[in-house]
Amino acid sequence: MEQEGVRKFILDWERGSAPAPQAIEQLVDWRDILHGRGLVGADPARYGGIGFGNLSRRTATGFLITGSQTGALLRLEAAHFCLVRGWDIPRNRLQATGPIAPSSEALTHAACYAANPAIHWVFHIHSPELWHAAPSLGLASTDPAIAYGTPAMAEALTALADHLPLPCLIRMGGHEDGLIAAGPTAEGTGAILLQRLAQALA
Template sequence: MAEQEGVIKFSYEFEKRLTISEVPWEMDIWRDLFVGYELIGQVPDRYGGFGFGNLSCRVGEAFSITASQTGGLKRLTASDYALVDDWSLDRNHLSASGVKEPSSESLTHAAIYDSCPSVRFVFHVHSPLIWHARGPLGLPETSAEIPYGTVLMAQTLKKLARDIGSDGIIAMAGHEDGIIGWSTTAMGSGSL
């Protein structure tokens, strides 16, 4: 698990501009809760000190996602979100706009949105407790051989999410402490 957290592994086109006028309130509430439990954050003794965890919500055919390396920020503003409006899992590529670059997990979120059109929220947290108990909890999981941010991870998550349906949770065995949940509502995504 020596892989560096928070590194963008996809190619992308990026237009630097403010894309949302305000932080989506549902994501703001859930992010505050996750930060309080250190499920999203940035601390020196975890993941090489890099930020971890991210949230997104569907916006029409696009999705708004927390920008790269915003985990350490106490509160987010509209400039801390990027809008991903086009993507190709097979090409490992996306198009986005925002003041800051999109999260390194953007294609993972895109895979979930591709899997089920009714999904509106995707939350990616880092929970050592849940991740280590994924077997006894019976959580579906990706292979430990599949690192985060790769085409194979996105394709695997898309298939698993399609099989699970519009509300689900998956442990990312090849992404230390990585848990991803999705639903048609923010409450559903956050409480899985």
């Protein structure tokens, strides 16, 4: 397993304006919910204190995603999001604009949106309980040999998200405690995470 929060793709980032508040309203609300349950955030006792977890939503020109290392913040504002407007998974490259650079998992989010046009929301969380319970819950999983934030991880997620019923939940086998939920609506995407977490804790 590798250190959390390390960007592995080539980033072409231009500083720009923050998104409109209404564009990130549901992202902020769901981030509050997941942050309150310790599924997104930063904890000195976990992953060397590096922030973990990120959320995004599709837009007409790409997708909005939480910014790099915003996990420690109690609540996010528009200035903590950026727009990913282009990506090239085989070349490990991403283009973004906004007041902050995108999360180190942005290429993984891009893979989900590229895989299925019905996916409009992607939530990446960390849960030791759910991650370890994933096989018994029958969750799809990427190969443990594939590291996070790489073209190989993006391609593995593309292959899974292309055919799984939505909303879907995928265990990132080579990313300690990491899972990806993706779906057409924010409510469905968040619900599958919370439902499966409840099953794992039971």
